[in-house]
Amino acid sequence: MTLFACGKEEEQTTRMQQTQSQEEYLAKNKLNIPRKGNLQELTPTQKELVQDWLEFNAVHENMKLINESTRFAIIEDLGQLASNIDEVEKKKLPEALDIMQIRSRFLVLKTKALKLQDDATDDSIPNTFIEKEIVEMNKVFNAVCSQIEQASLLDIEAEEILGDVFKVTDSTKNAPKKVLQTEQLPTQKAQKQKLPKKPFKQVKPKNN
Numbered sequence: 001m002t003l004f005a006c007g008k009e010e011e012q013t014t015r016m017q018q019t020q021s022q023e024e025y026l027a028k029n030k031l032n033i034p035r036k037g038n039l040q041e042l043t044p045t046q047k048e049l050v051q052d053w054l055e056f057n058a059v060h061e062n063m064k065l066i067n068e069s070t071r072f073a074i075i076e077d078l079g080q081l082a083s084n085i086d087e088v089e090k091k092k093l094p095e096a097l098d099i100m101q102i103r104s105r106f107l108v109l110k111t112k113a114l115k116l117q118d119d120a121t122d123d124s125i126p127n128t129f130i131e132k133e134i135v136e137m138n139k140v141f142n143a144v145c146s147q148i149e150q151a152s153l154l155d156i157e158a159e160e161i162l163g164d165v166f167k168v169t170d171s172t173k174n175a176p177k178k179v180l181q182t183e184q185l186p187t188q189k190a191q192k193q194k195l196p197k198k199p200f201k202q203v204k205p206k207n208n
């Protein structure tokens with residue numbers, strides 16, 4: 001009985017140690033991104049602009065994955081993000097979006113990803129630092145999306161902004177001018193008719 005009791009206590013102690021180790025592991029592995037630092041959702045305009053841009057969509061999916069990642073999985077996720085940004089740089093961007101502001105932000109995002117990948121391998125660096133760096137990466141990616149929308153607005157033609165109003169105005173620009181004739185009032189007609197001349201009568205002053 002004594003041996004049985006001792007064995008049971010040791011078993012319970014082992015299970016508690018394993019549970020504590022697992023909790024410590026999960027606590028160390030978990031990353032909590034502050035809500036105000038979350039990755040922003042794409043606006044309807046942004047979604048429409050990038051729906052056929054495969055390289056951008058791959059980067060976007062990587063960013064969402066990184067925001068949901070863990071301390072030990074993020075190393076691989078960050079490497080994949082850097083690789084996908086390489087594909088963005090190699091391929092030709094959509095014509096309206098191929099500007100330095102967008103390309104430079106992708107480069108900044110790639111640089112941050114590679115640096116954070118290196119930092120995440122160092123056990124002495126706390127999770128709070130990793131979380132702050134992810135927030136900074138979110139800001140850069142959000143800036144990319146904002147720049148995409150701005151660049152597209154600058155590339156819109158006047159016809160697209162003004163619609164039918166612009167087309168009507170433009171089509172009548174070179175049209176021959178028409179002289180509008182208004183119906184004359186009877187009094188106006190009478191003024192234009194030549195009245196017969198009457199003899200001039202001299203009026204003599206009256207004597208007081």
